[in-house]
Amino acid sequence: MHIKMNGIHKAFGTNQVLSGVDFELKEGEVHALMGENGAGKSTMMNILTGLHKRDQGTIFIDGKETYFKSPKEAEQYGIAFIHQELNVWPDMTVLDNLFIGKELKTPLGFLKMKEMKSLSKKQFEKLSVTIPLEQEAGLCSVGQQQMIEIAKALMTNAKVIIMDEPTAALTEREIQKLFEVINALRKEGVSIVYISHRMEEIFTICDRITVMRDGKTVDTKAIRETNFDEVVQKMVGRELTDRFPERAPTLGEKVLEVRNATRNGAFQKVSFSVKAGEIVGVSGLMGAGRTEIMRALFGLDKLDDGEILVNGQKVSIKNPYEAVKLGIGFITEDRKTEGLILDFSIRDNMALPNLKSFSKKGLIDDKTESEFVDLLIKRLQIKTESGKTSAKNLSGGNQQKVVIAKWVGIGPKVLILDEPTRGVDVGAKREIYQLMNELTDRGVAIIMVSSELPEVLGMSDRILVVHEGRITGELMKEEATQEKIMTFATGGN
Structure with a gap:
């Protein structure tokens, strides 16, 4: 799936969030989307998936001008969004969360529990997840909830997956497993928008990068053609010295x-x-x-x-x-x-x-x-x-x-x-x-x-x-x- 967004504008009241953003996602690429908090990254993706309506601009999908009325419509079209703020239902089981709104049913309306459990276990095995399907999602840690959200998106057979801070609550081992899954999806032609503030991950997994600042597109280029310092300078509009400030602590009692x-x-x-x-x-x-x-x-x-x-x-x-x-x-x-x-x-x-x-x-x-x-x-x-x-x-x-x-x-x-x-x-x-x-x-x-x-x-x-x-x-x-x-x-x- 090829996506092209041109000149996207969006304001909430007097707050102008996007001011003419351009973004292109090619088929089978992992495309990093970076910018400071409030730069408009999530808003742009919410416009793509129909959660927000654009004020100006055009969106082309596979060469055809396309606009979605809701995230569900976008998902049915083949675009899944794993949000930074997790959307699990805490009082429901892990299995229920995985299939909410997409339950498998017999012609008489009964749930195909055996098939749903089998599909869930297969997806969890791919991600090396060991969460009991019958456990309430609210009892899972934030990291486990993140893996549930990732598994849920992967089970939709999407052609485009938007990942907003997917590794924020994951351990190094889980991140490596997720990267293996991303590489496999890329080989299958699935496109991924990868929103993250973890610079090491961007340079490890992504093919291209688009940097946003203050609601505008600053630059798009291949990962191999840029570096950490250049990306940071474009994000913040200034050079950022040492990543971690020096410490000279004086310890007390x-x-x-x-x-x-x-x-x-x-x-x-x-x-x-x-x-x-x-x-x-x-x-x-x-x-x-x-x-x-x-x-x-x-x-x-x-x-x-x-x-x-x-x-x-x-x-x-x-x-x-x-x-x-x-x-x-x-x-x-x-x-x-x-x-x-x-x-x-x-x-x-x-x-x-x-x-x-x-x-x-x-x-x-x-x-x-x-x-x-x-x-x-x-x-x-x-x-x-x-x-x-x-x-x-x-x-x-x-x-x-x-x-x-x-x-x-x-x-x-x-x-x-x-x-x-x-x-x-x-x-x-x-x-x-x-x-x-x-x-x-x-x-x-x-x-x-x-x-x-x-x-x-x-x-x-x-x-x-x-x-x-x-x-x-x-x-x-x-x-x-x-x-x-x-x-x-x-x-x-």
Whole structure:
């Protein structure tokens, strides 16, 4: 399938999102689509698939002018879209999610359960996925939900697949498996639009790249004809110096200490500490127990055994409220359902953990709250018209910045970051890294869970590796390598 989009314009109210975008997708190619958060990448694909209507411009598919009225119509035509924000139905089973709206039925209307299960198992085998089909999707991790979405798209026999940050929650092993599938699809003539902020992946899997900036197409060229620095310069409109800012931490006393923490079925005898001014990276494969450990530290899940000490004092954290009182903030990996209230404004989301700071005799001081929110919007360079904008109207990367801002605002002693740069562009990533450095300079202790090994190696002072619910390795920055981390992550010594 050959797609050509010419001069596409789109505005939402007074916000001009696309200003004459051109894009071409050839048959059987993997085409990278890159740009900063808010550049208009997802909007352009939503126009292609009929979710949004263009204001101007033309779309040709196989030489014929074609416009879809809905994503379902586009899917029936052979174009599937794996969205960055996952669309699983949490109360339904994995099997139900895979076939929702596309159930296989007998002439009498009965479900062909055996055939549906067989097709699902075959697709899961291709992706090396081991999720029980009868399990509720809401009980799956974010990474598992991502694999469900990928499997669902692949089962449509699409001629074009749009992948928006498909590897954001996947481990290195899962990413390699996905790349094998992409290469097989390319050989079959399937075209793939690959939207990602992970530069290494772009240069590994893609044939061509289109860069967008501020709602316009900046350039399109073959991957072999460009490089990392050129792509970044075109994305952000300026040269970006070192990818990871230098760290020169001054470590203080232990702020948080965990002793033999255990949650049955999730992790066992986990012990570690983090000092004031230190970034401790936590690595491991999906399902290893990294997020489960952090949830228990924040009081979201109950510990069955073990101790937590804050500033040398043993504490009991039964819920997030108690964690916040102790100065612990938690930036969750799932911003959509746990990190934000999407229908609330940016201002309301940022202010929620800090309401006491703005209260005088039980009443909110609007002026103080507005100044606080405006300062954070400016500091994190959140792209928005104002703090009154609804969080759901922001790009994924800007939503992530709002999540970070609300916890930075509490003035934490300990900040837990679970996949802090998931779905965030290269320029915004550096801003987050610089913010992390500023926080540690002020004595904040940071625990960073990340599936991106370059990020773990680039930002951590010390690295913990988790395997099957246990810490199997601890590496200082100077001795850490990707090979050593992966050895510990897979149970080796």
